[in-house]
Amino acid sequence: MIQSISNSDDKEYKTHSNLYNKFRPSYPSRIIEKIISLISPEQRKWALDVGCGTGLLTRQLAPHFEHVLGIDSSEKQVKVAEQSSETDSLNITYMRADSDDLEDILNQLSIQKNDVSLVTVAEAFHWLDTEKFLNNFQNILSRKCHLALIGYPRPFVLTPSHLSDEYFQISNPELIERGLSEFDDQVSKLVDKFYNLVRNYAGFDWSILDSEYQCYETQFQKKFLRVTTEKMAQIVPVNLFEFYQNTQTSSAYNRYCIAEKKSKGENFTDELLVLISEVLKLKKLEHLGEISHTCEFSDTEIVNMKSVCFNLYYNIFVWYLSNCE
Known part of the structure; x- marks a missing residue:
């Protein structure tokens, strides 16, 4: 289901989502630069940030694209993302939507599939139905579109x-x-x-993050012509x-x-x-x-x-x- 929450009156987001926005670290500029370098300047029309949360990565992508769309299944997270981006950039759109709604999202916003050159999923891929998401990516978007999956195990x-x-x-x-x-x-x-203490309460198999998504590599190799990975350390005082x-x-x-x-x-x-x-x-x-x-x-x-x-x-x-x- 797609739902804009621009007029939402939900106040509960002020606790968890605001803390998330304030205390979760942003992503290293080196990662952003590498992702952007994969796409030629003339192709940087639309980027789609799936599972955008409060827009940490969405805002980092905005200076490099004509338009950036952030979607998340949580109304509370998207509300904070909207408020946090009010003064940052005018080229960001947020929607409450599920990753399964990719085709409906493009149609509702009149986005041509060939105009989407990048899809990112940061700290969220392990929450998705990965097979369905990857199939939608391939069936709906252009072959020229790049997919970047970002994550990190516990610090x-x-x-x-x-x-x-x-x-x-x-x-x-x-x-x-x-x-x-x-x-x-x-x-x-x-x-x-x-x-x-909290490992067993994650809601997913924590070993997925421990493996740095290596457990998905066979799935990636079957579906994509180009599969590369890298890692880097980020230090947060x-x-x-x-x-x-x-x-x-x-x-x-x-x-x-x-x-x-x-x-x-x-x-x-x-x-x-x-x-x-x-x-x-x-x-x-x-x-x-x-x-x-x-x-x-x-x-x-x-x-x-x-x-x-x-x-x-x-x-x-x-x-x-x-x-x-």
């Missing part, structure tokens, strides 16, 4: 051990000059425990408070909270907050008071959480698929 905390790793030295020489915190090892354990806000955007974390509430009651012990409190204790700071999912942080607790800074690194991977000869 890790950059620790001193990574600076001696040959991969990081070669691909990220700037890391050698980054300052590291004495608490990186402790925060790293916190982050590891958090992702182990954060503090403990920002990391906590980032976790609130995780569907796995939210499912974990719902399951724990159901089994243990409204004031269940949130293990993530327990872990954060333990790190604050190590730094000899006032740690969190009442540890429950319903608690609100005091100003002092927020200041203390913001004082614990570290670097998250994401191993971002991209698959470039096309039938261009």
Whole structure:
């Protein structure tokens, strides 16, 4: 079903979707440049961003195309995307639509299939009916259209051990000059425990992301003439408070909270907050008071959480698929 939500009065998006828009990292400019380089300037009329969320990637594509369309199945996400793009670009259109509606979308907006030269799916391909989506891509769009699939497994905390790793030295020489915190090892354990805690609540097989979509390679090879992939590391400086806000955007974390509430009651012990409190204790700071999912942080607790800074690194991977000869 296709639905514009320009006049939507839904207010619930203000929590999860706004956090998503603010605390999810944008994509490295190197990825955008590589994707754009696949398409000649005269062919850059329309780009379609499937599963656009709050428009993080959509806005990055906008300067390179005459028009960019972002679609997502979540009304809340699209509403935030519309508001976030109001002053960014006039060439972006957002719609509440499912990926299965590709042909209807083009017809409704009077977009010629030959004018769509790029389709992107960032951090969303594993949520789709992949076979149906790829078939629609091939049956509806021009053979000259490129498909870029972007994703990343869970992030890790950059620790001193990574600076001696040959991969990081070669691909990220700037890391050698980054300052590291004495608490990186402790925060790293916190982050590891958090992702182990919520892994089983992801709503999909997390090994798909761990494999960097290698599990789809046979499917890709059967359907496309050109299949290439690459990966790069992105370093995102954060503090403990920002990391906590980032976790609130995780569907796995939210499912974990719902399951724990159901089994243990409204004031269940949130293990993530327990872990954060333990790190604050190590730094000899006032740690969190009442540890429950319903608690609100005091100003002092927020200041203390913001004082614990570290670097998250994401191993971002991209698959470039096309039938261009």
